[in-house]
Amino acid sequence: MSYIPNLESLRHFFNSGATQELSFRKEQLKRLRETIIKYEEELNDALYSDLKKSKEEVWITETGLVLSEISYFLKNLEDLAAPQKTATNLLNLPGKSYIMYEPLGVVLIIAPWNYPFQLSLIPLVGAIAAGNCAVLKPSEVAVATEAVIQKILAETFAPQYISFASGDGARVVPEMVQHFRFDHIFYTGSTAVGKAVYKLAAEQLVPVTLELGGKSPCIVSAKANLKLAAKRIAMAKFSNAGQMCITPDYLLVHQSVKEAFVETLKQTITQFYGDHPVESYDYGRIINKKQFNRLMGYLQNNTLLAGGTHNEELLYISPTLIDAPKMDAPIMLEEIFGPLLPVLTYNDDAFALDVINHNPNPLAFYVFTDDSKEADRWLRKVPSGGACINAVAMHYLNKNLPFGGRGNSGIGRYHGRFSMETFSHAKAVLKAATWPDLPVAYPSFKGRLGLLKKLIG
Template sequence: MQTQTQTQSISTSIAEKYRLQKAFFASGATRSLAFRRAALKSLKAAIREYEEDILDALYSDFRKPRFESYTSEVGFLYQEISHTLRELPRWMQSRRQFAPMALFFSRSAVHYEPRGLTLILGPWNYPFQLLMAPLTASVAAGNCAIVKTSSQTPATAAVTAKVIARAFAPEHVTTVSLPGREVIPQLIEPLEFNHVFFTGSVPVGRLVMEACAKHLSSVTLELGGKSPCIVDESANLDVAAKRIAWGKTFNGGQTCVAPDYLLVKENVKDELLKRIARYFREAFGESPQKSPHMAHIINRKRFDALTKLMQNGKIVYGGRSWPEELYIEPTIIEGVSLQDPIMQEEIFGPLLPVLSWKSVEELKTIISHNPYPLAFYLFAKNRKLEKALIRDISFGGGCVNNTLVHVADPNVPFGGFQTSGLGNYHGKEGFETFSHKKSILKTSFWPDLPFLFPPYAKWKEKVARMFL
């Protein structure tokens, strides 16, 4: 437990980092294209230098498979940074707009400027990538940043601090390490950040947003929710089963966009579940606790919460757990109701509850019990069903005939809606999230049209009505 002296010391250290960044940003050093590109290249080089350490740290924290660590934490960032470096000159350009005829002899433009001092709060489930991706956007937009690593993944937090120290001067980007409960009293409440970017749970997201309101700081919230995975009878069941099994167990199911529960057309349910079970078995074997191909649960608290969720319904595959290893095998659960705990909260683990449906209206009713999911997945060849569900169901983003991979496209925004999040990032969306848009209208000195100014004669109103 921290003593009062330790807490004061941490507060003093954070305040000094904040002061240095505020002065550095005020100097204008971060605004040029050359500075931003150099900083991004330095970040990419530092990640390459520490790549093996990053992969080892992720394994140390929760046995994350090397392949998954590279693709979802490191390779993902190489792509994001490369895309940003390539497109940044175009993103930074002022965007001209046509002014309406009523604004005679004028033209408009949108200018992008950095927001200033930004705070990035990272989660434990993708402890490297979910810090570095928003940081890439913040640096590209010309900001300074304080990055808070997750205390639940200490090995990854340590190497993250090394990467950032290698890539940036502390007055530009720096890290802080403190327990989650100290974030609001030591970072958000006393310090006036221009933008706060938070990835985590809905309850904590509400607290972050409430604290940001004190300073009227803009905020991005990347949260979660119960993301449905729908399978229609028209789907290729074998391909669907493989992709669902993969999406559910990637990172041990501890993914905010994981398919949370399965909604399968009743007449193909049994066949689909057989195939999903087969792919679980092929991927992880008959003794899955010995498999190196699925991450373990992050800690005992989460492990115990997941085992409790298995108490309702009927387990038709899996169900075993190993407390000493913090490992739960992929598990399929039928016979659950919407009132069971497993259908009341985001699962965040390798448990797959199954519900069936007969009609589209029944399908929509089930999803409405957990509205505004972060992700949405549909497996179907039925284009009419695809269009109807995308039109009628509100969600952050998703895939048709796949899971998870929509987050890897830097050309489209990623983010939630309502309770699953506020704001977007990735690619240009990230640059715009961390930028302030200034609108400028420029008018020529000649001609100086007299009908705009008082005294307002009747003929002036007639002229105005011609254009407005």
């Protein structure tokens, strides 16, 4: 069932100035924290229902991340919101210059289904901290989690301040955007839908943040610690059954270590999830049959190194390694978003780079090597939204780092102070001195070119 809030009521509330006070913002964040804690068990149950996430995984990847983000802003909001002093150029001395951060207004946040709680709430926390009103549109695909989010918002906030929209996003989002001018749209999801959102926003010159996906590559060098690489790759790739935008989409393993690495990776998967991952406490499920069938299609005409077992009724696909698929195969052209991991090999950097450049500007790039010079060389060669050396996806957990894509993988960034910047306008302010009021600043400027060059240069 669809629901669109009264958007004009949010505009009126924002225009009242109520959200400007830091004390108001902090109070809202505290209330949100209390409500999330109150509904922690319901969130655990909902995320188990939607994706078979254990309560430990829910804490690590969902609830705990949101609560940590709230704590960050409660601790740092005064400093983040304070005007930032900057230098003043010679022409404007003895005036003073600073940057004033002001809230954007009414923002729209559109969230996906793979991490349906934290990818809804972390942007919302940033929007609240920056002093905005917001409409949150969670994914209707994660049905159980959507219901709990709606309950949390209704219990915590006045509807004219933070509102909830529900229903089919393909219909609800255009209906809202075409009839109301938001001051910012924050979208997380697929590149294809991101383009549609961008087009809608462009018609009204609404700025956007697009957190998209792509095919994030992972290099396993001849100089890598293979056991460490196997553990860290398997941990990230098969968490949430591979339904993660920054998980490795494919591996590029140096030919000299491929056989040893694949064997180590297979052993690691068994160590993590047992001989029958379908019975594992830690292994999730595919969100629905549509995604299950899409993933099963990738297995056609490919050679498996491990896994491949599945159960449609349980929405289960085991951790699966695929040997050297062709570059024009669908699995190498589309974001996989599931527990299927192509393993390609390379002998020289040029070949690996050519493979990566088939899908440029990935959201994330990973390289495993004990040679720091090699790692730095790879980081310079591969433009990406973010990157890790000898780790996978862990940069996402550091709120001191910006998170976002580039090119096809997104526009903009968030987390911590970067969320504050995203949901604020950085207003340039010059406070000019009234004395001295120098005649050189006024016409006629004839004969003053040399002086003006010195003042402005």
